[in-house]
Amino acid sequence: GQNIDQPTEMTATEGAIVQINCTYQTSGFNGLFWYQQHAGEAPTFLSYNVLDGLEEKGRFSSFLSRSKGYSYLLLKELQMKDSASYLCAVRGGSQGNLIFGKGTKLSVKP
């Protein structure tokens, strides 16, 4: 079956660093995505990893280890506006569509 696990909630302090983990078990793998979703809004694309290693994009970085079925999203220099849900999604399965985790709600406190 398909399974994507990520923590339900996390809290961090403004200016700090936070790491959101995602583990997955899917039949087939063709990339891992991270999306950000503010409350009441649509998800927006953050990052994409298909090869092992770290992808850095400004304050956000995403890491992938395919052998371990593991990814993380690293947010640096946290800002209040980073309070949102972060969705891990894997492209896999028999149809090659995106399979989403339940999301991690991040609260950034002053």
Add this chain to the structure above:
Amino acid sequence: DVKVTQSSRYLVKRTGEKVFLECVQDMDHENMFWYRQDPGLGLRLIYFSYDVKMKEKGDIPEGYSVSREKKERFSLILESASTNQTSMYLCATSASQGEEKLFFGSGTQLSVL
């Protein structure tokens, strides 16, 4: 920028009504998707389409149907709405199969009373 437009932001319907949710995209994308999002369950794929007139069932198609008569428009149909279909419905598009990212519409919060 890709624009994915969902016709209604909020919708209230009664049990048994036929409901149409419309999604229009302006970037000539091949692929269109309908998801529903529920607290504690995340995003779940209902139906998708890789081409005009083509449709495929996703993970939870029961109680839904879709229509794609034109490339830019993908409609989700609830033949007879039920209270367990109260949810946030999100339409998404992508340019092609493969690693292309999804672009989401702003969502329709449907309440079935």
